[in-house]
Amino acid sequence: MTIRVRPVVVVAVMAAIGTSCIRTSPFKEGSQTGADSGIATDGGTTGPGPNWLAAMGSLNMVELVWNAVSSATGYAVMRATAAGGPYTQIAAPTQTEYSDSGLAAGTTYYYVVAALSPAGRSDNSVEASALTLPAAPTVFSAIANPTSVSINWTTAWSATSYVVARGVYPAAPVDIGDASTTVFSDTSFAPGTWYYYVVRAQNATGAGPNSLEAQVLTRPAAPSGIIAAGGDTSIALSWDASVSATSYVVYRNIVSGEPYAQRGATSAPTFTDTGLIAGSSYFYVVMAVNDGGEGLFSNEVVALTRPPAPTDLVTTGGNPLVGLTWDASVSATSYSIYRRDADGGVFVDAGTTILPVFSDPNGSPGVTNTYIVRASNSSGEGPASAEASRLTVPAAPAGLVATPSDARVSLTWLATIGATSYEVHRAVDAGGPFTSLDASASTLYNDTGLTNGQPYFYAVRAANDAGVGPFCTAVSATPSSSLRCETPVALPSALDGSVSSAPQVATGPNGDALVAWELTEPGGTHKIVTARYVASDGWPAGWRTPEILEPSGEVQRNPVVAIDSAGYATIVRLFGALNEVWSIRIAPDGGWTTASPVMISDSLENGQAPKVVVDGWGRVTAVWAKAMPKVSRAARFDPDAGWSAPVTLTDAAVSNLNVIKPVVDSAGNTMVIGSRSGPSDQIWANRYVPGQGWQGELWIDGNTAPAGAVSAAGDPDGNVAVFFSDVGGQLVESNRFEPDAGWGDAGPVASTDGGLLYDTAAAATPNGSIHVAWIANFFSPNYSVVGSASFIDAGWGPSTTIHTASGISSQSLSLATSPTGRATILWSETIAGLGRILISSYILDTEGSGRWDDAGTVDIPNPDAGSALFPSMAIDPFGNVVVVWSVGNSTTWASLCR
Numbered sequence: 001m002t003i004r005v006r007p008v009v010v011v012a013v014m015a016a017i018g019t020s021c022i023r024t025s026p027f028k029e030g031s032q033t034g035a036d037s038g039i040a041t042d043g044g045t046t047g048p049g050p051n052w053l054a055a056m057g058s059l060n061m062v063e064l065v066w067n068a069v070s071s072a073t074g075y076a077v078m079r080a081t082a083a084g085g086p087y088t089q090i091a092a093p094t095q096t097e098y099s100d101s102g103l104a105a106g107t108t109y110y111y112v113v114a115a116l117s118p119a120g121r122s123d124n125s126v127e128a129s130a131l132t133l134p135a136a137p138t139v140f141s142a143i144a145n146p147t148s149v150s151i152n153w154t155t156a157w158s159a160t161s162y163v164v165a166r167g168v169y170p171a172a173p174v175d176i177g178d179a180s181t182t183v184f185s186d187t188s189f190a191p192g193t194w195y196y197y198v199v200r201a202q203n204a205t206g207a208g209p210n211s212l213e214a215q216v217l218t219r220p221a222a223p224s225g226i227i228a229a230g231g232d233t234s235i236a237l238s239w240d241a242s243v244s245a246t247s248y249v250v251y252r253n254i255v256s257g258e259p260y261a262q263r264g265a266t267s268a269p270t271f272t273d274t275g276l277i278a279g280s281s282y283f284y285v286v287m288a289v290n291d292g293g294e295g296l297f298s299n300e301v302v303a304l305t306r307p308p309a310p311t312d313l314v315t316t317g318g319n320p321l322v323g324l325t326w327d328a329s330v331s332a333t334s335y336s337i338y339r340r341d342a343d344g345g346v347f348v349d350a351g352t353t354i355l356p357v358f359s360d361p362n363g364s365p366g367v368t369n370t371y372i373v374r375a376s377n378s379s380g381e382g383p384a385s386a387e388a389s390r391l392t393v394p395a396a397p398a399g400l401v402a403t404p405s406d407a408r409v410s411l412t413w414l415a416t417i418g419a420t421s422y423e424v425h426r427a428v429d430a431g432g433p434f435t436s437l438d439a440s441a442s443t444l445y446n447d448t449g450l451t452n453g454q455p456y457f458y459a460v461r462a463a464n465d466a467g468v469g470p471f472c473t474a475v476s477a478t479p480s481s482s483l484r485c486e487t488p489v490a491l492p493s494a495l496d497g498s499v500s501s502a503p504q505v506a507t508g509p510n511g512d513a514l515v516a517w518e519l520t521e522p523g524g525t526h527k528i529v530t531a532r533y534v535a536s537d538g539w540p541a542g543w544r545t546p547e548i549l550e551p552s553g554e555v556q557r558n559p560v561v562a563i564d565s566a567g568y569a570t571i572v573r574l575f576g577a578l579n580e581v582w583s584i585r586i587a588p589d590g591g592w593t594t595a596s597p598v599m600i601s602d603s604l605e606n607g608q609a610p611k612v613v614v615d616g617w618g619r620v621t622a623v624w625a626k627a628m629p630k631v632s633r634a635a636r637f638d639p640d641a642g643w644s645a646p647v648t649l650t651d652a653a654v655s656n657l658n659v660i661k662p663v664v665d666s667a668g669n670t671m672v673i674g675s676r677s678g679p680s681d682q683i684w685a686n687r688y689v690p691g692q693g694w695q696g697e698l699w700i701d702g703n704t705a706p707a708g709a710v711s712a713a714g715d716p717d718g719n720v721a722v723f724f725s726d727v728g729g730q731l732v733e734s735n736r737f738e739p740d741a742g743w744g745d746a747g748p749v750a751s752t753d754g755g756l757l758y759d760t761a762a763a764a765t766p767n768g769s770i771h772v773a774w775i776a777n778f779f780s781p782n783y784s785v786v787g788s789a790s791f792i793d794a795g796w797g798p799s800t801t802i803h804t805a806s807g808i809s810s811q812s813l814s815l816a817t818s819p820t821g822r823a824t825i826l827w828s829e830t831i832a833g834l835g836r837i838l839i840s841s842y843i844l845d846t847e848g849s850g851r852w853d854d855a856g857t858v859d860i861p862n863p864d865a866g867s868a869l870f871p872s873m874a875i876d877p878f879g880n881v882v883v884v885w886s887v888g889n890s891t892t893w894a895s896l897c898r
Contacts, residue, residue, distance in 0.1 A: 049114045049122035050075070050096075057130035057205045061101040062109050066125060068096050069115035076121065080110040083127065087112055105135035106158030106203060134159040134201035134208040137182070142197045142214035144292035149186040149195065149216055156201030156208065163200045163207055170213060173198050191221035192244030192290060220245040220288035222296040223269070228284055228303030230379030234274040235282055235303045241269045242288035242295065249287045249294065256283050256300060265289075278308035278382060279330030279375075306382035307332040307375035310356065315371060315390035319467035322360045322369060322390045329356075329375035329382065336374045336381060341367045365469060366394035366418020366462065393469040394419040394462035397443075402458050402477035403879055403898045407843065409477045410820050411445040411458055412878035416469070419462035427457045430474070434459055444877065446820040450479045483824070483841050483881070485858050485897040489540040491531045491884075492891060497521040499886035502812070502870030505894075506561040506569065508588065511535030511876040512542075514569050515884050516549065516559035517892050526555045528573055530586075531892070533882065539896050546892075550584065560610050564618040570637065572600075572612045572622045581607040581624050581646075583637070600635040600643045607633070611660055615668040621688065623649070623660050623672050632660055632674050636688070649686040650674065650697045663714030671720045671737065673700075673712040683710060683724050683735075685743070700735045700743050711815075713762035713770055721770045723749065723760045732760065732774055749799075761815035763823060771823040771842060773802065773815050785813065785827055785840075785855075802840050803855040812871055818879040824897075825852070826873045826883060835867030837885050839897055858883050858895050866890065 050066040057063075064077060074094045078087035087110075091098055103109060110129045115122040137153035151164060164184045165173035173196060177184060189195060194217050198210040225240035237250065250271045251260030260283075263273050276282065281304050285297040307329035316323040324337065334354050338347035341364035350360050350371070363369040368391045372384040399414035411424060424445045425434035434457070437447060450456060455478045459471040501518035508514070513533040520526050531546040549556075549571065559573040567588030575582040581600050600622060610624040620637035632649040649672055660674040670688040683701035688694050700722060709725040720737040732749040749772060759775040774786055785802040802825065813827045823842035828835050837858040843851050859868040866888020873883045881897040 046115075046117060046120040047122050049112075050125040053111065053113055053125045053128040055109070055111050055128040055130035057109075057132045059133040059135075059208060060103050060105055061099055062103060062111070062130040062132065064098045064100065064111055064113070064128070066096050066113050069117075069122060071117050071119075072115035072122070073118065074116040076114040076116055078112050078114070078124070081107075083110050083129065085110070085112075087124075092116065103132050105132050105208065106156065106201075107132050131158065131203060131205045133205050134203050136209045136211045137162065137199045137201055138211070140197075140199060140211045140214050142195075142216040144216050144218050146219055146294065146296050147187060149189055149197075149218060151184040151186065151197055151199065151214070153182050153199050153211060155182055158203040159201035159208075160204065161202045163202060165198050165200070165210070167196045168193065170196050173210070189218045191218050191295065192242060192288075192292075193218050217244065217290060217292035219292045220290050220295040223248065223286045223288050223298040226284070226286060226298055226301045228282075228301045230303045230305045230377075232306050232383055233276050233278055234272055235276060235284075235305060236270070236272045237284060237286070237301075237303075238270045239286055239298065244290045244292075245288035245295075246291070247289045249289060251285050251287065251297070253283045254281075256302070260285055260297075276305050278305050279332070279377070280305055281331075304331060304377055304379045306379045307377050309383040310335065310373045310375055310385040313371065313373055313385045313388040315388045317359075318363075318369075318390045319393045320361070320363065320365055320469065322363050322371070322392060324358045324360065324371055324373065324388070326356050326373055326385060331377045332375035332382075333378070334376045336376060338372050338374070338384070339363060340370050343370075347372060363390075363392045364417075365392050366416060366464060367392065391418070391464065391466040393467045394464055396470045396472040397422065397460045397462050398472065400458065400460055400472050400475050401878065402456075402475045404477040404479045407450050407452055407479050408446060408448045408820075408822075409450060409456055409458070409479055410818070410822070410879045411447065411460065413443050413460055413472070415443050416462040418464050419469075420464045421462070423461050423463060423468060425459045425461075425471070427459075427474075428454065430457055430476070432457075434471075434474075439463075444819055452479045454478065483839055483853065483856055483897045485839065485856065485883070485895045486539045488859050488893045488895040489543060490887075490891050490893050491515065491543065491546050497527075498889045499870075499892055501558050502872055503884040503886060503892045504559055504561045504872055505874045505882050505884045506563045507874040507876035507880075507882055508563040508567045508569070509565050509877060510567065511878055511880065512567070512588070513874060513876070513882045514561055514563060514571075514586070515892065515894065516561050516571050516573075517884075517886070518557050518559060518573075526557055528556045528559045528571070529892075530571070531894075533894070535876070535880075543894070558610060560612045562612045562614040562620060564614045564620075565616050566618055568618055568639075570612060570614065570620045570622075572610045572624075574607050574610065579607045579627075581610060581622065581633075581635075583620075583622065583643070585637075600637075600646060609660060611662055613662045613664045613670060615664045615670070616666060617668060619668055619690075621662055621664065621670045621672075623662050625660060630676075632672070632686075634662075634672060634686075634688075634694070636670075647694060649694065650676070650684050661710060661712045663712050663720055665714055665718040666716040667718060669718050669739070671712070671714060673710060673720075673722050675710045675724065683722060685720075685722070685737070687737075698743060700737075701733070701746050709760045709774065711760040711762040711772070713764040713772070715764040715768045715770075716766055717768060719764070719768060721762060721764065721772075723762050723772050723774075725760065725774075732772070734772070759811065759813045761813045761825065763815045763817045765817045765821040765823070766819060767821060769821065771815060771817065773813060773825050775811070775813050775827070785825065800852055802852040803838065812869070814871070814873060816873055816875050816881075818875045818881075819877055820879055822879060824873065824875065824881050826858075826871050826881075828869050828871050828885070830867065833867070835869045837868050837871045837883065839873075839881070839883065858897065859885065859887070859893065868893070 052067040054065045077091040078089045080087045108131045112124040134156040137156045139154040143150045162179045165175045167173040197214045200207045220242040223239040229236045250263045252263045253260045288295040310326040313326040337350040339350040340347045370389045374381045394416045397413040397416045403410040422440045424437045427434040457476045459474040461471045462469045497519045503517035505515045515531045528549040532544045534542040554576045557574040563569045569586040572583045606627040608625040612622045614620045618639045623634045633646045635646045636644045662672045664670045668690045711723045714720040718739040735746040762772040817823045838855045840855045871885040884894045
């Protein structure tokens with residue numbers, strides 16, 4: 001509180017109020033009515049004095065007026081402080097009026113007047129009295145209270161009441177009220193405003209002068225517009241600023257109403273109350289403060305802190321719904337559930353509920369879904385609960401394909417996220433009932449022993465530790481003894497020219513395929529052309545436009561292809577005029593993007609007939625023949641180390657190197673088989689063992705007669721079977737390598753019965769069964785494709801003629817097996833100068849016996865297009881056979897046989 005006192009201008013006011021006016025009978029000269037004053041002059045009076053006298057009081061002054069006395073030359077004015085005297089002469093004016101000044105304020109004075117003449121002094125007039133105005137009050141103060149301004153002053157002498165005046169500017173007060181005491185309470189003020197107060201005392205005469213000013217600042221108004229917003233453990237308050245407020249004090253209670261406890265002060269119209277209990281209500285008022293003091297409390301506001309984090313979150317189910325329960329949070333009116341399906345991922349909104357229980361139907365299938373819960377009330381959403389997780393069952397498998405063959409259906413489907421196994425179900429009617437066949441840990445299943453011509457319906461569902469997921473859409477297949485091939489498509493190259501080598505094909509882990517072939521341009525330049533097949537796009541849309549492997553002016557010849565389990569392809573080919581052996585790695589991402597070439601031989605290699613195999617770790621073995629000197633060479637590629645330096649596999653003095661064939665097992669052991677000529681034909685082998693290297697050359701035919709037409713097959717366990725012709729090309733012989741026993745003795749498989757055997761092909765099934773086939777010419781225009789099989793613990797079965805054609809030349813024999821064990825044989829025939837491609841598959845009747853299906857035509861013979869020649873094939877993990885060949889030495893063609 002500040003009180004400032006300043007002097008004011010005092011204005012004297014002449015008032016008639018309270019004036020004593022006593023008048024005798026009309027003045028008559030020479031006579032006087034009224035009592036004598038008892039004062040004698042020169043021993044007596046000269047006669048009556050003035051017969052009328054009036055006295056009027058003002059501040060420190062009394063004004064006297066009387067009537068004239070004839071013959072008077074002057075008058076004697078006398079004053080007393082009590083009625084009736086004694087009087088004291090205070091003046092001798094010549095006029096009939098007189099101002100008596102310098103008097104005490106608030107005092108009554110008594111007067112008489114006598115006329116003076118040469119004759120002497122007259123009698124005194126009648127007595128007249130007057131009261132002077134009261135003095136201004138002193139010791140004045142004004143104090144601001146919350147609802148009033150208290151004004152106090154000292155008593156003014158003779159005052160009967162007081163007048164209080166107020167102004168917002170100095171020296172311009174306006175009367176605001178009267179007081180009968182020295183205390184006044186002003187309740188009509190505006191809050192937060194400077195006021196100037198003065199007080200005047202009143203008596204019977206009138207009001208005296210203003211007191212000195214007292215200046216005071218009224219206290220600020222109660223804050224308005226208060227908003228309270230609850231947080232987790234805090235409440236933020238804001239309000240409209242109060243006029244003249246220099247600070248604010250915040251008070252709180254846990255129930256409505258007083259008493260409030262002070263929580264803090266702030267100079268801004270905001271405040272945050274912290275350290276509160278989650279989910280609790282708090283009541284607040286705010287008081288504004290200025291130099292005048294503290295104002296009134298604002299209206300009360302209430303705010304609720306957000307609910308605490310839910311506790312004891314528990315997940316259940318997961319097949320596929322995930323159930324959640326938790327302990328209810330204080331003050332919560334609803335709950336929000338959030339879910340993520342990967343560590344480090346972002347939580348997304350899964351739903352809301354008003355009860356502490358929730359069932360989530362939209363969790364990501366086959367993965368661990370992690371949840372948090374937040375409680376909400378009118379103040380918003382509180383903090384998150386602790387996380388809780390639940391594994392859900394896998395989704396229905398996608399991409400189910402049923403591929404029929406003889407008395408069996410091979411099922412393949414895409415891997416399902418989170419699946420640890422799959423259940424395969426079968427029905428003979430589209431509407432079921434479905435019967436569970438078996439559980440599979442892979443995405444392949446071979447349903448055998450079926451009836452050809454009978455439709456079968458299949459559905460698959462995935463399972464994991466959470467349970468079994470939903471079935472996929474059922475598919476159907478009807479077993480048949482024949483392979484069925486898609487309509488062939490041409491793979492036109494980006495350049496004109498002729499196909500100069502047999503197209504080579506390999507398949508990847510997802511069914512994609514890569515084809516490479518040598519193209520001779522019209523100018524004689526040899527290029528390598530590649531084409532990619534994307535299995536997921538279907539047939540024939542999955543074929544991409546062929547492209548040049550690597551633009552170069554150098555000659556490039558004889559490409560061979562291998563693809564590892566990660567989808568990386570390696571192409572090995574001869575490069576340059578000296579037939580250097582080069583390779584290129586091609587990555588599966590980005591569409592078989594060409595990588596940098598890696599040379600795996602020196603410039604004098606003069607390589608011939610390269611071959612390539614790859615193991616399950618992506619380690620590649622490339623083998624080739626070197627013309628000068630005539631030796632067999634090999635190099636290995638490791639994804640972590642690159643290509644090794646070439647090594648020599650066999651360097652005996654020979655006149656020629658005919659065939660080199662590599663096979664690899666699941667441990668990465670690689671067996672290379674070859675034949676060489678002169679002075680006698682011999683079959684040799686060299687084995688690479690990871691960590692040990694190449695084991696050295698061995699002769700494995702065991703005969704002195706010429707040997708040729710070599711083929712080899714190896715199973716995942718490392719067993720290797722070698723086939724070759726002997727005794728003048730009329731006997732099929734074999735030798736077998738077992739990792740624990742080594743090579744055995746060569747022995748016969750079958751005889752050509754007088755015909756000439758000039759080609760063999762072999763392949764092993766995943767369970768170790770061996771298939772071998774050969775082409776025989778019986779010294780007539782008849783050529784036959786003949787096959788035999790060796791089953792586990794059963795020995796070689798009888799030779800079977802797969803196909804015989806009169807007057808037809810058969811060639812380019814190849815044999816391969818699928819992951820489910822189905823063997824497929826491929827070859828070409830020439831009829832009257834026109835070539836065609838034939839295919840047959842081995843139909844397994846029982847585990848120890850079976851038969852070859854009738855040969856089917858893969859290509860569509862077209863005399864205008866030219867001969868179909870040089871076929872090769874690769875079987876993908878789903879059992880599909882990708883077949884490629886050249887037509888008329890100008891175009892590469894492809895088909896897909898299922």
